[in-house]
Amino acid sequence: MKERYSRQALFKPIGKTGQEKISDSHVMILGCGALGTANAANLARAGVGKLTIIDRDYVERSNLQRQQLFTDKDAENQVPKVIAAKEKLEAINPEIEVNALILDVTGEELAPYLKDVDLVIDATDNFDIRFVMNDLIHKHKLPWIFGSCVGSTGMSYTILPGESPCLACILDTTTLSGATCDSVGIIAPAVQMVVAHQTAEALKLLVGDVNSLRTQLVMFDLWTNQYQMIKVDRAKKASCPSCGVNPSYPALSYDTRTKTEVLCGRNTVQIRANRHIVLEELASRLEKLGSIHVNKFLLSLHYGDYRVVVFSDGRAFIHGTSSMEEARKIYYQLVG
Template sequence: MKMDRYSRQILFGQINKAGQQRLSESTILIVGIGALGTVISNQLVRAGIGRVRMIDRDVVELSNLQRQILFDEEDAEKSLPKAIAAKQKLEKVNNMVEIEAIIGNASRDNIEELTDGVDVVLDGTDNFATRYLLNDICFKKNIPYSYGGVVSSRGMTAFFLPNKTPCLRCLSKEGTNGNQTCDTVGVISPVVDMVSSLQVTETLKYLTNRDEYLRNTLRTFDIWFNQQYDIKLNKPDPNCPTCQLYQYPALQKKAKEEEIVLCGRNTVQIHLLDQISLEQLELKLSGIQSLNRTPFFLKAKINEEITLTIFPDGRVLVQGTEDQMYARTIYDRYIGS
């Protein structure tokens, strides 16, 4: 029988058959299929979520394998897009789950569509700009937001419920989040598993109508130095532009962000065009040091330091620098407009 695979989960009285049925009828969105996102998607697909929509802009690299559990050396050798590699693995785990993999960047231009019909949004990102975007769209559309973050041996997570808890902006103001990243101070895999598991646990409670057991705290911990703190999610900030003033700053149209430094990646993303023909660009770049075109992207090694990864949706990753002006110079030289 179809439900036999979930028999041990159904035996857990807090889920039981009714809860399992609710899971099978639920839709989740996972933004970011890296360290957190691979664990989150693996656990929820195995748990029998009905539909999983996931989006990630990056490709698998060898340095990911230490903590991003769905990927292997072959994925890294092929530089597969993370969303595609994850979908391929997860479909072998549970073919009863409908999995939608999107190669791209969650932005104010597509976040409304990404969250359509979604019951919970789970955070697998590595930067606060995207987290504020998720926070704002969730509170605008009354969707629970399962937040998580990791760096070094430290983790942080909360389950934000519109109209019931404060939001991320109430607890973490823009511009006050520091600048440590996995690239500068590293990260160990166990903290990733712990944060992701807490995110999934709160999601399962909510989707099975067990709201009374939601933790209702912002939990932070350091598993190496044996520290743990819980901050109660009490009253929201009365001046919060998201959950109190309903302004949703991350959703407001601004001057186009043409260059964005990607957190911890020594990479600048440039997005000037709506689409790029990989075939035509491959011909244009045929004289450079190294080219590799797949159905998903074109990778061009310009020199020992700089590599361009070009996507059909117009995004270009200038890998090897965080200098936006230099990245734009490289872009203009090889891509143009």
């Protein structure tokens, strides 16, 4: 057993055999913000053989307080989150493989990336994406670990397709706050508490210790010193369109996908466009408008009262507005 993992292998529920299973495993982390970077760092140190990390965003200074793999230089250079994370993860553990995907999750196009994945960790920041993943992982029979945090609160739940209630079932019976990090803030310890639950559950699944999995929804508030475990097994419904007897997977339908969306709490609209953009050509065309930052992943410029970020896959963030109509107008003016 390698010295790198010797202390972990001394832990009897893992042992040498469990460590070998961890080293042969492939984990997908959807989202590379606070939860995603911390889970990825934990699993890289644990020796997970392959990590696939997926995120659509780039590093900003407001991320640095809680998103532990990023630096001020990453924010200054507007590096895509997965690219910055991959660099740090490979420095943490050069023995593992890190697959970084700058990708906006919209449905079945994610399915090819699930090949050979052993489990999925939810580290997203909105429930539209979570419902897509809920349907997708049930369709492909993969375990996944839900996690969410805001303010000083957090929650986590481990979902086993065919056995436990899915996310849609749980949300039918559980009241959740609509607050976001951008509206009420967040403290880093809340992130770390959720990640501790998620990573621990991931290790249990990877070594095959399903009997030790937590079967309840955990919820906590670190500031008010509240911690509770909620039984949700009765929430599972035979009629559920995602995990029931005759699933239709509604979140994967093309008609339910959002082509333009307001990013929660950020006064920003994302526009999706199925096109490839040569960023250098776009930069040359727009240079008369003012200072432009461009790297091989994205182009950023200030346009009047707005800040516009265009990705090579045709997506764009229009910062400074929550109006989809206004955002589309700006996109057409700049990109065409």
